Amino acid sequence: MDKPGVIVPKPHANGRALPVPQFAGLAGPGPAPLHCPTETVVSLLFTPFELNAPRGALTLPNRIVIAPMCQYSAVNGEAADWHLAHWTSLLNSGAGLLTIEATGVTPDGRITPHCLGLWDERTERALGETLQRARKNAPPMPVCIQLAHAGRKGSSAAPWHGGGLLKAGEGGWQPLAPSALPQLPDEPPPAAMTAAQLVEVREAFVAAAQRAQRIGIDAIELHAAHGYLLHQFLSPLSNQRTDNYGGSLENRMRYVLEIFAAVRAVFDGPLGVRVSATDWVEGGWDSAQTQELSRRLKALGCNFMHVSTAGVSPLQKIALGPGYQVPFARDVRQACGLPTTAVGLITEAQQAEDILQAGDADLVAIARALLYKPRWPWEAAVALKGVVQANEQYWRCLPREAQGIFGNVKIGMR
Numbered sequence: 001m002d003k004p005g006v007i008v009p010k011p012h013a014n015g016r017a018l019p020v021p022q023f024a025g026l027a028g029p030g031p032a033p034l035h036c037p038t039e040t041v042v043s044l045l046f047t048p049f050e051l052n053a054p055r056g057a058l059t060l061p062n063r064i065v066i067a068p069m070c071q072y073s074a075v076n077g078e079a080a081d082w083h084l085a086h087w088t089s090l091l092n093s094g095a096g097l098l099t100i101e102a103t104g105v106t107p108d109g110r111i112t113p114h115c116l117g118l119w120d121e122r123t124e125r126a127l128g129e130t131l132q133r134a135r136k137n138a139p140p141m142p143v144c145i146q147l148a149h150a151g152r153k154g155s156s157a158a159p160w161h162g163g164g165l166l167k168a169g170e171g172g173w174q175p176l177a178p179s180a181l182p183q184l185p186d187e188p189p190p191a192a193m194t195a196a197q198l199v200e201v202r203e204a205f206v207a208a209a210q211r212a213q214r215i216g217i218d219a220i221e222l223h224a225a226h227g228y229l230l231h232q233f234l235s236p237l238s239n240q241r242t243d244n245y246g247g248s249l250e251n252r253m254r255y256v257l258e259i260f261a262a263v264r265a266v267f268d269g270p271l272g273v274r275v276s277a278t279d280w281v282e283g284g285w286d287s288a289q290t291q292e293l294s295r296r297l298k299a300l301g302c303n304f305m306h307v308s309t310a311g312v313s314p315l316q317k318i319a320l321g322p323g324y325q326v327p328f329a330r331d332v333r334q335a336c337g338l339p340t341t342a343v344g345l346i347t348e349a350q351q352a353e354d355i356l357q358a359g360d361a362d363l364v365a366i367a368r369a370l371l372y373k374p375r376w377p378w379e380a381a382v383a384l385k386g387v388v389q390a391n392e393q394y395w396r397c398l399p400r401e402a403q404g405i406f407g408n409v410k411i412g413m414r
């Protein structure tokens with residue numbers, strides 16, 4: 001006990017405090033708890049999960065992953081006050097893993113001039129210090145960063161400014177891509193990457209991973225989804241190279257596998273890949289190719305797959321609906337046996353639990369629902385009789401129906 005009248009959650013083996021799944025109750029008069037988690041079956045969503053890594057496993061306190069979400073609020077690539085507020089809020093959400101937004105490994109690897117970066121000492125310091133400050137004001141939560149290069153989708157305006165291609169005079173730049181094929185037919189083409197540029201960008205991923213490790217980021221997710229550079233190499237719709245990096249599946253996977261292997265050599269935490277499992281276009285990248293990629297990544301030491309879809313072609317026809325990408329996650333999980341994250345229109349606690357219970361995924365990622373309700377995991381804990389960690393300042397907040405979700409905590413006053 002750290003303070004009189006206060007029982008704190010017991011420290012976990014890896015130094016992180018994990019919630020104790022039993023109810024202690026509030027001190028003083030108050031309503032009786034409606035449920036007691038010790039008497040109920042613990043949901044899978046609120047069961048800790050271990051992500052393996054060369055340095056040892058990273059324990060997630062539960063299976064709710066905060067999906068990466070661009071904020072378009074960095075200043076010259078540097079994390080800013082917005083990130084401090086945003087990360088502090090998400091770190092107080094009770095989720096099991098925070099994934100920091102797509103973070104450019106080079107300035108021209110950003111989607112917009114306002115995207116977060118990790119390409120030099122300046123951006124490393126800003127990201128490291130801002131994250132450290134956010135972490136001081138929240139319970140411990142593992143943090144993953146999504147390292148990204150936008151390729152031909154770079155040099156765009158922020159979404160709230162229309163998201164269109166920016167010219168050089170408007171703060172834009174010449175985007176790079178596997179082939180000189182524009183994202184939209186009426187746009188000027190990107191520059192097809194030279195052999196030297198392939199090496200430069202690969203080395204930029206490596207350097208960013210080293211920076212991430214230095215500033216205490218626990219895990220890395222390489223962004224090979226949503227039509228950005230690595231996905232552009234995978235998809236025959238955007239990759240029409242005639243060298244070793246285009247044509248056959250083997251050749252189209254080559255760049256992603258090379259970057260993965262290079263990052264794996266320097267980063268010893270959990271390292272995973274976010275993929276778009278299908279382009280939703282006939283003749284594009286598809287589930288079977290994704291499954292083969294996942295097996296190849298596993299052989300190179302990949303620790304998790306994060307399965308999304310789409311983004312490479314304006315011709316995509318997406319079959320939208322609740323959990324619409326879950327079948328793709330299930331197929332990847334079955335193909336490679338790696339821990340797999342499902343994402344996309346997962347909005348309800350029971351829906352998330354059912355996905356895990358069915359064995360379709362090991363983790364569920366939530367994006368928009370967590371912006372809308374930053375305490376989504378607290379409400380899920382109420383629904384599934386789970387336990388989340390909350391900062392002491394918030395321990396008195398629980399309404400009657402939520403008693404017990406902070407575990408074995410107790411407050412006193414006189």
Ligand SMILES: Cc1cc2nc3c(=O)[nH]c(=O)nc-3n(C[C@H](O)[C@H](O)[C@H](O)COP(=O)(O)O)c2cc1C
Nearest residue numbers: 067068069070101102343344345346366367368369
């Ligand atoms: C504001 C916003 C920003 C996003 N930024 C990223 C990103 O940085 N990287 C990424 O892979 N996906 C990004 N996405 C996609 C989400 O991670 C997620 O895959 C998608 O929103 C579907 O999940 P949801 O239905 O829970 O929102 C973003 C989505 C939103 C809404």
